[in-house]
Amino acid sequence: MGFGANPEALARLLSLGWPAYLQEQLNPLIIDDSAAEAMIPATIDDWDWTTRRQWYCRMVYSKRQLQEKMTLLWHEHFAVSNEKVANPCFMQTYENFLRTNALGNFRDLLIGMTKNQAMLRWLDNDYNNGQAYDSQGKLIPPNENYARELMQLFSLGSAKLRLNGTPITDANGIALQPYTEIDVQQIARAITGWHTNYDQCGASEGVFESYLHDPGSKTILGVTLNGRSGTDGALEVEDVINILMGQPTLAPYIAKMLIQKLATETPTKSYVRDVAAVFRSSNGDIKATVQALFLHPDFGSSAVVRSQFRTPLEYLVGGLRALGAYTEGSALNDWGARCHHGIYYPPSVFSFYRPGSKVTLVNTSLVTMRDRIADEMTVSWGYWGTYFDAQAMITTNNLQTPAQCVDFLTDRLLTASVQKTARAQLISYMAGQVTEDKFRGVTWLILCSPDFQRN
Amino acid sequence: MSITRRTLFKQSLMAGLGLSLATPKSGAATITAGNKVVVTIHLYGGNDGLNTVIPLNQYDRYRQLRPNLGYDQSVLLTLPGQSELAFAPGLSAFNQLYAQGKLAVLNGVAVPHDATGLYDHAANIFSYQTSDIRHITTAAPPTGWLGRYLDLVSEGLIPAGIDLGGGLLPLTGSGGFTPISIGSIDDFQLEISSDADARRQSYTALMNISNANYVAEYNRQLKLQSLADSAIIQSNTANYVPAAVYPADNYLAYSLLQCAELIAGNLGVSALTVGYGGFDTHSGQNGAVYDSTLGYHDDLWQTVSEAIYAFYTDLQAHGLADKVLIVTTSEFGRTAYENVDQGTDHGYSSVAFAIGGAVKGGIYGDYPSLAEADLFDANTDLTTDFRSVYATIAANFLNTDPVPMVGGSFPLLGFV
Numbered sequence: 097m098g099f100g101a102n103p104e105a106l107a108r109l110l111s112l113g114w115p116a117y118l119q120e121q122l123n124p125l126i127i128d129d130s131a132a133e134a135m136i137p138a139t140i141d142d143w144d145w146t147t148r149r150q151w152y153c154r155m156v157y158s159k160r161q162l163q164e165k166m167t168l169l170w171h172e173h174f175a176v177s178n179e180k181v182a183n184p185c186f187m188q189t190y191e192n193f194l195r196t197n198a199l200g201n202f203r204d205l206l207i208g209m210t211k212n213q214a215m216l217r218w219l220d221n222d223y224n225n226g227q228a229y230d231s232q233g234k235l236i237p238p239n240e241n242y243a244r245e246l247m248q249l250f251s252l253g254s255a256k257l258r259l260n261g262t263p264i265t266d267a268n269g270i271a272l273q274p275y276t277e278i279d280v281q282q283i284a285r286a287i288t289g290w291h292t293n294y295d296q297c298g299a300s301e302g303v304f305e306s307y308l309h310d311p312g313s314k315t316i317l318g319v320t321l322n323g324r325s326g327t328d329g330a331l332e333v334e335d336v337i338n339i340l341m342g343q344p345t346l347a348p349y350i351a352k353m354l355i356q357k358l359a360t361e362t363p364t365k366s367y368v369r370d371v372a373a374v375f376r377s378s379n380g381d382i383k384a385t386v387q388a389l390f391l392h393p394d395f396g397s398s399a400v401v402r403s404q405f406r407t408p409l410e411y412l413v414g415g416l417r418a419l420g421a422y423t424e425g426s427a428l429n430d431w432g433a434r435c436h437h438g439i440y441y442p443p444s445v446f447s448f449y450r451p452g453s454k455v456t457l458v459n460t461s462l463v464t465m466r467d468r469i470a471d472e473m474t475v476s477w478g479y480w481g482t483y484f485d486a487q488a489m490i491t492t493n494n495l496q497t498p499a500q501c502v503d504f505l506t507d508r509l510l511t512a513s514v515q516k517t518a519r520a521q522l523i524s525y526m527a528g529q530v531t532e533d534k535f536r537g538v539t540w541l542i543l544c545s546p547d548f549q550r551n
Numbered sequence: 552m553s554i555t556r557r558t559l560f561k562q563s564l565m566a567g568l569g570l571s572l573a574t575p576k577s578g579a580a581t582i583t584a585g586n587k588v589v590v591t592i593h594l595y596g597g598n599d600g601l602n603t604v605i606p607l608n609q610y611d612r613y614r615q616l617r618p619n620l621g622y623d624q625s626v627l628l629t630l631p632g633q634s635e636l637a638f639a640p641g642l643s644a645f646n647q648l649y650a651q652g653k654l655a656v657l658n659g660v661a662v663p664h665d666a667t668g669l670y671d672h673a674a675n676i677f678s679y680q681t682s683d684i685r686h687i688t689t690a691a692p693p694t695g696w697l698g699r700y701l702d703l704v705s706e707g708l709i710p711a712g713i714d715l716g717g718g719l720l721p722l723t724g725s726g727g728f729t730p731i732s733i734g735s736i737d738d739f740q741l742e743i744s745s746d747a748d749a750r751r752q753s754y755t756a757l758m759n760i761s762n763a764n765y766v767a768e769y770n771r772q773l774k775l776q777s778l779a780d781s782a783i784i785q786s787n788t789a790n791y792v793p794a795a796v797y798p799a800d801n802y803l804a805y806s807l808l809q810c811a812e813l814i815a816g817n818l819g820v821s822a823l824t825v826g827y828g829g830f831d832t833h834s835g836q837n838g839a840v841y842d843s844t845l846g847y848h849d850d851l852w853q854t855v856s857e858a859i860y861a862f863y864t865d866l867q868a869h870g871l872a873d874k875v876l877i878v879t880t881s882e883f884g885r886t887a888y889e890n891v892d893q894g895t896d897h898g899y900s901s902v903a904f905a906i907g908g909a910v911k912g913g914i915y916g917d918y919p920s921l922a923e924a925d926l927f928d929a930n931t932d933l934t935t936d937f938r939s940v941y942a943t944i945a946a947n948f949l950n951t952d953p954v955p956m957v958g959g960s961f962p963l964l965g966f967v
Contacts, residue, residue, distance in 0.1 A: 464781065
């Protein structure tokens with residue numbers, strides 16, 4: 097459920113059993129994470145190089161693996177890039193908001209993201225003026241960038257959905273749209289009035305100014321808002337989000353996205369329906385929804401288990417965790433970007449990949465890049481200060497033959513039995529020698545192996 | 552059509568994914584790989600056509616729509632022998648190509664009114680990549696407009712379609728070739744820091760063990776293909792010497808240099824997709840750019856036009872210009888009116904360009920009228936269906952039937 101087990105997490109899972117381990121992960125604050133916190137690099141400057149390293153180290157070291165996985169999931173969902181925000185403090189505040197609310201309520205996430213300072217910058221709702229007039233006295237329409245993505249990407253998607261996630265189509269088989277251009281324009285008006293404040297970059301929420309807000313009435317998705325003036329205008333964000341939360345498409349859209357990222361990219365209709373029903377009945381409680389997702393019979397089915405594409409960060413962080421590697425994050429900054437999964441820098445609001453399309457991060461260019469990185473991950477001199485101690489692994493685990501080395505590493509990295517022919521090939525590579533170099537070589541081969549590319 | 556390594560690859564991959572494989576068409580593979588090459592450059596985000604090519608004959612109305620964002624007439628680049636249209640200042644490299652008669656300006660290009668998701672980035676990119684404007688997904692996986700051409704192309708040394716950032720879907724056909732992705736040629740090879748020969752040998756042996764799990768198998772097939780293709784690509788591009796100066800710090804120029812190397816390498820490449828982002832100019836469209844005297848959007852166009860200029864010049868010096876056609880696309884234009892943030896929102900029609908030795912330079916398609924009554928949802932309307940652009944490339948450049956590529960008959964524009 098996280099980025100892949102390290103020996104400690106595996107031991108915890110085995111001692112608690114799956115249901116209790118899940119409960120612990122769903123309640124991250126009860127997990128003592130001080131050991132991981134001690135591994136987080138200090139804030140030495142105000143560049144995002146530092147804040148990204150800190151986040152990467154949390155992925156590698158935190159015992160709150162589900163919370164970290166969900167934080168990344170929400171970053172992918174509410175994709176914001178520092179390319180445009182250009183403020184590491186806003187970005188880290190945004191990241192922290194996502195972490196705090198990672199297993200909270202989806203409504204709070206939508207409201208929080210709409211007011212979030214990094215998001216205001218990113219999707220042009222910063223100083224979006226709802227009371228600007230041209231020389232003829234005509235109202236200039238406000239910027240509609242955020243309003244569109246709020247519906248298209250963050251809450252409703254591009255098609256009306258049944259509870260089971262299948263699109264509702266017209267007689268010609270064309271999917272019905274869950275909103276219109278008019279809805280985009282009307283939401284844009286309702287959420288005018290906000291701007292960022294650099295002096296308060298540690299606060300998630302921007303500042304509301306009534307003189308920037310359009311207080312007129314709006315009709316959004318068939319619901320008429322009378323409009324609010326003065327400081328009450330700020331409440332129109334909640335009004336809009338309440339309308340979106342009431343749309344029947346929202347629950348299956350979010351439930352399906354969660355399943356596609358956490359369990360399987362090709363869920364059955366009943367899987368989506370069951371998880372969406374929990375999302376709906378709990379009014380968007382993410383913890384309850386994710387719990388239902390993990391306890392669903394489909395989650396443990398053979399079609400799902402170890403049959404998903406590993407995303408680049410699942411590959412990179414999973415590899416480091418399985419090897420018990422040391423990192424202070426710099427290497428992951430580099431590797432993440434080269435694999436098209438570098439945090440803080442999604443290529444656009446469409447994120448690193450669309451839900452259900454992890455395959456787009458696996459092509460001839462990117463699989464080759466992963467294998468090049470696997471070489472960097474296993475070299476004896478380390479890469480940007482990231483390394484694993486091969487000799488200690490050999491000694492501590494008393495590995496005396498190539499077969500013992502291969503069995504130990506495949507157990508660690510693949511958590512699955514390896515094909516006999518592949519095992520024989522790995523053993524033959526070691527040519528009878530249990531040396532550090534051969535051990536590193538066989539580790540590289542396993543990281544490159546097709547079986548390490550699946551989750 | 553004989554069963555080749557690539558068709559086997561495709562068949563096993565499709566079978567692994569539970570997809571049915573289309574029966575190879577009889578009489579397929581009649582076009583020689585690498586004979587003609589199409590390079591598409593997609594400008595991600597939706598390019599503001601109105602501030603790329605400016606209608607001098609509607610200038611007052613243009614400034615009424617764009618009081619802040621509109622260019623002063625004095626800074627615009629006039630085109631030789633042409634009084635109605637002018638280029639934004641950043642397109643000076645395009646002005647040179649226009650003067651050489653090798654650049655066609657394609658006005659008012661858009662998906663038709665009844666296309667799905669007119670103002671949605673992803674929906675329009677899908678339309679442009681597939682020519683399927685209604686997104687009627689059937690049981691068969693979608694194919695790309697160029698992929699349906701590549702189905703007819705003979706087998707070269709590597710797949711005939713290569714994605715360098717413009718996407719695999721435009722190149723995906725129903726059988727035969729599987730397109731590949733390359734970020735940079737240098738990075739498209741294994742790097743082994745120690746014990747290299749033994750590790751490479753074992754790596755190759757491992758990748759030849761088939762896997763029952765489809766995700767693992769999918770990865771294995773990709774790695775096998777990468778191994779084979781990277782070896783050929785490295786050897787056939789190693790001695791390439793560019794004959795033009797590609798601008799530094801210009802990622803598009805870097806991608807196009809890779810294209811030039813692949814085309815000159817006689818590998819049988821017939822279509823390449825390239826992309827460049829940053830055109831979603833909702834705010835600060837003319838805002839200052841570090842190290843540039845141009846505004847943001849114009850600076851983008853300087854980057855794009857200089858990259859294409861270098862690419863074309865390089866191809867020409869290598870005697871390859873006549874067999875390569877470059878076409879730029881973008882998923883939509885922008886609102887005719889500027890917005891309150893000194894930007895423009897998602898609009899409709901935009902301008903496209905075709906460049907190449909075979910291109911008949913000039914202006915094609917009517918520039919959309921900016922009169923209030925002629926606007927479509929407050930945007931410049933379509934005068935040229937994007938499928939006419941594709942059909943022209945198919946019929947007049949690739950010398951193939953445009954109907955299967957484009958999904959119908961559309962008027963040809965004559966730019967090639």
